[in-house]
Amino acid sequence: MQNRYTGDIGDFGKFLLLKHLFAGETIALIWYLYPDEIHNTDGSHTVEKRNANVYRHCHAVDAAMSECFNAIHQHGQRHVGLFETHPPLAKVHYFKEAITREGVQDRKGWLLRALDFIRTHQARIVCLDPDNGVEIGGMQRLPLPKRGKYASYAEIEAFVALEGVAHLLIYQHFHRQCSHALQMQAAKERFESLYEGRLHVTIIRHNPVQARFYIMLSKPSFRPNTGLALEGLRYGDKAFFGVV
Numbered sequence: 390m391q392n393r394y395t396g397d398i399g400d401f402g403k404f405l406l407l408k409h410l411f412a413g414e415t416i417a418l419i420w421y422l423y424p425d426e427i428h429n430t431d432g433s434h435t436v437e438k439r440n441a442n443v444y445r446h447c448h449a450v451d452a453a454m455s456e457c458f459n460a461i462h463q464h465g466q467r468h469v470g471l472f473e474t475h476p477p478l479a480k481v482h483y484f485k486e487a488i489t490r491e492g493v494q495d496r497k498g499w500l501l502r503a504l505d506f507i508r509t510h511q512a513r514i515v516c517l518d519p520d521n522g523v524e525i526g527g528m529q530r531l532p533l534p535k536r537g538k539y540a541s542y543a544e545i546e547a548f549v550a551l552e553g554v555a556h557l558l559i560y561q562h563f564h565r566q567c568s569h570a571l572q573m574q575a576a577k578e579r580f581e582s583l584y585e586g587r588l589h590v591t592i593i594r595h596n597p598v599q600a601r602f603y604i605m606l607s608k609p610s611f612r613p614n615t616g617l618a619l620e621g622l623r624y625g626d627k628a629f630f631g632v633v
Contacts (some may be wrong), residue, residue, distance in 0.1 A: 392422070395467040396458050398434040401447050402595040403560070404454060406603065406630065407516060409618045411556070416481045417512035419503050419548075420469050421519035422487040423537050434598045436464035446624045454478075474618040482510040488537035496536075500544055504551065516550050522561035523576070523604070542583070545606075547588045549588065555611035559604040569600060575631050576604055591615050592633035595626040602633075628631065 395542065407416055416544065434440070436447045436458035448455040460475045461467070469485050484506045486499060507515055520538035523545070528536060540559060548557050561576060563569055573592045580590045589612050591605040615632050622629040 391521060392466075392468040392630055395469055395471060396435055396437070396461040398443055399595070399601060400437060400449070400472075401436045401454065401458060401563075402597065402629065403516070403518070403603075405451060405622065406593065406595070406619075407481070407514070408451075408478055408559070409622065410453070410558075410605075410613055410615065411514045413480070414514045415510060416478070416514040416516060416610070417482050417484060417507045417510055417519065418516045419484045419506075421517065421537065421540060422469065422485055423520045433461055440574055446597070450622055450624065450629060457632045482506070482512060491556045500547060507548070507551055507554065511553060513553060514558070515551075515554050515556070516558045517545070517548065518560045518561075535580060555608055556613070557606040559606070560601065562601050569594070569602075573602055576602075577633060580604060580606060593619070594631040594633065596627055596629060596631060 407418075419508050425557055434443055436444055436455055438444050438459050442454060444459065447458070449471075454477045457475045457477045461471045464474075469483065472481075473483060486502060488496070488499060517540050519540040522539065524536075524539040524541045528539065528541070545557065545559065548554065563572055573594065577590050577592050580588070584590070584606070587609075589607045589609060591607065593603045593605060593615065595601045595603070605615070617631065619628075619630045
């Protein structure tokens with residue numbers, strides 16, 4: 390996550406997903422807050438009235454949430470703290486400590502504080518929002534700053550292991566090396582192999598404007614009826630989400 394993405398269509402989809410899957414639950418949203426970059430125009434598909442086409446479709450699916458997003462864009466500078474000023478959902482707590490570039494020990498400290506944050510708020514639902522998604526092969530060869538764009542498997546395991554957590558939802562972007570279908574299937578198989586029945590793995594594709602997907606890890610006694618919960622959510626003439 391970067392502050393420059395605040396209030397875009399990806400954020401709207403994330404909150405819409407949390408609302409329909411986990412209504413009434415206490416949620417901890419863990420921003421993997423990475424410094425803003427300027428090499429691309431990501432985050433430009435904002436949910437606000439002046440971006441009429443995106444706003445119209447989002448307003449049709451959830452008018453109240455769209456109004457919150459529009460209010461966020463009335464501020465001069467985009468930052469994740471605005472979700473606390475204009476909350477799209479009740480009972481969401483935001484861990485917004487930035488990922489630093491200082492070293493491995495700093496990252497471990499960040500993780501420990503995030504875990505304490507979840508315990509303090511007694512959140513049963515945890516949503517991880519790394520800039521790119523789950524760690525890739527050869528992570529240790531990446532420059533240290535670039536590692537801040539990913540959630541590591543060790544971090545995911547630490548969140549899953551918290552006793553009170555029922556579901557972990559992880560953002561994942563698509564790369565260009567193979568098809569979306571193959572990437573989603575690979576993620577599903579990888580996590581099923583890692584957890585060998587200890588967790589149920591659901592893949593949820595966010596369809597509008599810029600496709601991305603979510604990996605949902607659910608403890609066995611808390612499997613949600615995901616397809617039913619998301620049925621009927623539309624962006625124009627297309628389903629907002631698809632469940633794998």
